[in-house]
Amino acid sequence: MADHYEVLGVSREATTDEIKKAYRRLARQLHPDVNPGADASEKFKLVTHAYDVLSDAKQRQKYDLGPQAGFDGGGAGNFGNFGDIFETFFGGGGGSTRGPRSRRERGQDALIRVELDLDEIIFGTHRDLEVDTAIMCETCSGTCCRPGTSPITCDICHGTGSIQRAVRSLLGNVMTSSPCGSCRGYGTIIATPCMTCQGQGRVRARRTVPVDIPAGVDTGLRLQMPGSGEVGPAGGPNGDLYLEMKVRHHDVFxxxxxxxxxxxxxxxxxxxxxxxxxxxxxxxxxxxxxxxxxxxxxxxxxxxxxxxxxxxxxxxxxxxxxxxxxxxxxxxxxxxxxxxxxxxxxxxxxxxxxxxxxxxxxxxxxxxx
Incomplete structure (x- = not known):
C-alpha cells in the first residue's frame, strides 16, 4: 500500500495546514472534471484516502504508530494490538469489528467556469447558476428502496458484509476474510429498489445555485462553495462546488x-x-x-x-x-x-x-x- 505522506508529497512532520494545501493542489490537478484519464482517477482516489487519514488527528496517530505499535512498551499488556493484527490478516479471534461498509458516500466535487464583464468585478455581482448535477431522490429520500420497503439482511454473510473461509497453509488451517459477493460488502440487499433512482438514492437534475461573487476577482481565481456539489450515493453528503473566474476583454479599459x-x-x-x-x-x-x-x-x-x-x-x-x-x-x-x-x-x-x-x-x- 502506498505511503500516505508520499502520496500527498509532504513530510511526516507536516502540519495540518500543509497537508490540506497539498491535498487541494493535487485534487485540482487530478479531479475527474478536470483530468478525465483513468490513471488520474485512481490517483485522485489515493490522494483523497490519504487526506482522509492524515487530516484526522486520531487516524493519523494510529497510522504513524503502524502495526508495530503494540510492541513499544515491551510488556504483556501491549500484546492486545497483536491480536487485532492477527485477526485482520487471518480472520480469527472474537470476530471482526470493522463491520459492513456503508452505502452512503460523499458526492463528487464539481467545477464550473463563470465569465464576468469587467464592470461586474468592480463591486462584485450576483449570479444564479444552472448546474447539471446529482440531487437526492425525492421518491425514496436517499434510502434506495421503494417507498414502504427497506433493505433486508444478506442471508449469505448474515449482515457482516464479509465471508470467512478456511484456507490450508504451512501454518495449518487459517481463516481468511473477504467482502461478501452477494451484497458487495454492504451487509444488506436492496430487494425492491426505488423505481425513480434505480436504487441509487440520487438522480440527475438541473438546479439553481445562487452565488454572490465578491469584488476584485480575476481570471483564474477559484471560489469554493462547500456542500454545493453533487449529492453522494444513497443520499451521502454533498461534494463541493468550485467556480473558476474568467474576466472578459474590454475594448476600452x-x-x-x-x-x-x-x-x-x-x-x-x-x-x-x-x-x-x-x-x-x-x-x-x-x-x-x-x-x-x-x-x-x-x-x-x-x-x-x-x-x-x-x-x-x-x-x-x-x-x-x-x-x-x-x-x-x-x-x-x-x-x-x-x-x-x-x-x-x-x-x-x-x-x-x-x-x-x-x-x-x-x-x-x-x-x-
Missing amino acids: SRDGDDLLCTLEVPMTSAILGTTVTVAALDGDIEVEIKAGVQSSEVLTIKERGVTRLRGAGRGDLRVGVQVLTPTRLDHKERDLIEQFAARHAAPAPSLSQFQQGLFAKIRDRFRG
Whole structure:
C-alpha cells in the first residue's frame, strides 16, 4: 500500500495546514472534471484516502504508530494490538469489528467556469447558476428502496458484509476474510429498489445555485462553495462546488492589479489650451481636467475609481494615459495659422530617444521609473 505522506508529497512532520494545501493542489490537478484519464482517477482516489487519514488527528496517530505499535512498551499488556493484527490478516479471534461498509458516500466535487464583464468585478455581482448535477431522490429520500420497503439482511454473510473461509497453509488451517459477493460488502440487499433512482438514492437534475461573487476577482481565481456539489450515493453528503473566474476583454479599459488603465485621446488644440472633459467610466461619468501643455504619454490618476480590492478595504485607481492627436488634414488658412505659431515659438530640433513600443509602454516605464 502506498505511503500516505508520499502520496500527498509532504513530510511526516507536516502540519495540518500543509497537508490540506497539498491535498487541494493535487485534487485540482487530478479531479475527474478536470483530468478525465483513468490513471488520474485512481490517483485522485489515493490522494483523497490519504487526506482522509492524515487530516484526522486520531487516524493519523494510529497510522504513524503502524502495526508495530503494540510492541513499544515491551510488556504483556501491549500484546492486545497483536491480536487485532492477527485477526485482520487471518480472520480469527472474537470476530471482526470493522463491520459492513456503508452505502452512503460523499458526492463528487464539481467545477464550473463563470465569465464576468469587467464592470461586474468592480463591486462584485450576483449570479444564479444552472448546474447539471446529482440531487437526492425525492421518491425514496436517499434510502434506495421503494417507498414502504427497506433493505433486508444478506442471508449469505448474515449482515457482516464479509465471508470467512478456511484456507490450508504451512501454518495449518487459517481463516481468511473477504467482502461478501452477494451484497458487495454492504451487509444488506436492496430487494425492491426505488423505481425513480434505480436504487441509487440520487438522480440527475438541473438546479439553481445562487452565488454572490465578491469584488476584485480575476481570471483564474477559484471560489469554493462547500456542500454545493453533487449529492453522494444513497443520499451521502454533498461534494463541493468550485467556480473558476474568467474576466472578459474590454475594448476600452484594462486591468493592472486593482487599477484600471485607459487612453484618453486629446485634440492638439485642447492639449495646448487645456480643458475639462467628461468621460464615461465603468461605474459612472468622471470629469478629467486636461492642463494646458499636456504631453502624450502623461498619466492622469483618478483616485479610488479602480477595482475594489478582493482582500482589504478601498479601491484601486483609474490611470488615464494621454495621447495628443495631431491633425493630418489642414486647409490653407489653418496651415498659415500653424506656420505663424511656429514662427513665433521656436521649438527645439527633433532629436533621437530610446525606442518604446506603444503608448502604454511609455506609461509603464514612467511608473517603473
